[in-house]
Amino acid sequence: MQPAPSFPKVLPQDMDSSETPSLPQKIPTHIAIIMDGNGRWALARGLPRLAGHRAGTENLRRIIEACIEFGIKYLTLYAFSTENWGRPAEEVQGLMRILEDVIDRELQQLHDQGVQLRHIGRLDGLKPILRQKVLQAVEYTKHNDRLTLNVAFNYGGRDEIVCAIKRIIEDGVPKEAITDELISRYLFTAGVPDPDLIIRTSGELRGSNFLIWQGAYSEWYFTPTYWPDFDKEELRKAIVEYSRRERRYGGVISSGKEATTDAG
Secondary structure: OOOOOOOOOHHHHOOOHHHHOOOOOOOOOOOEEEEEOOOOOOOOOOOHHHHHHEEEEHHHHHHHHHHHHHOEEEEEEEEEEEHHHHHOHHHHHHHHHHHHHHHHHHHHHHHHHOOOEEOOOOOOOOOHHHHHHHHHHHOOOOOOOOEEEEEEEEEEEHHHHHHHHHHHHHHOOOHHHOOHHHHHHHOOOOOOOOOOOOEEEEOOOOOOOOOOOOOOOOOEEEOOHHHHHHHHHHHHHHHHHOOOOOOOOOOEEEOOEEEEEOOO
């Protein structure tokens, strides 16, 4: 298998200001993306599904650099779900190789650009050498603060909540002390603000067990664009759409401009 091409390092200060697309003043602090459509992108071109996954991986660099340029502070990418183990063994093994390739090829560039890598999910099922590489990447970049990149690998929203509940019980937390804030501290994403905007590519209109707790009040953006084609301009369009929305967190705006609660 041929390794995927590397991407040149582009720092924000190296970019011509004329190349930067216009953005609204209101931008999300945290964007989460369900990177969907790799397989269909490949099949539409007469290629094997793994070719689509490699193309999707190559797109990571472009989106990460765009987030840095746009001033996004947190980016969470849904890379491999707990349900994805049910895919054909060849595809699963290929995805594991791709993850290892990405760490080997991109880690230093990400570190140089100030990206902090975090893994959310389980490391169960990964080969020891790959598990160690993930942990080393997290440790190596832990002091970076330009962009926090959460990679959801072997992740499931329900599994995350179950794990949190088990840890709460193990710690002997009394029921009177259990609050929304406490549960959030036991999730894989502890210390990271909830996503303001969740994007799903490929035209599918479902949440797929992603950030169930954290996404309770997130804005959703669905696009028919397959993930390998979701570029900087597509990301800008999503941010512009987000800026037009009024986030009310379950409330409504009365005629007096004061928020009142409403479940509808």
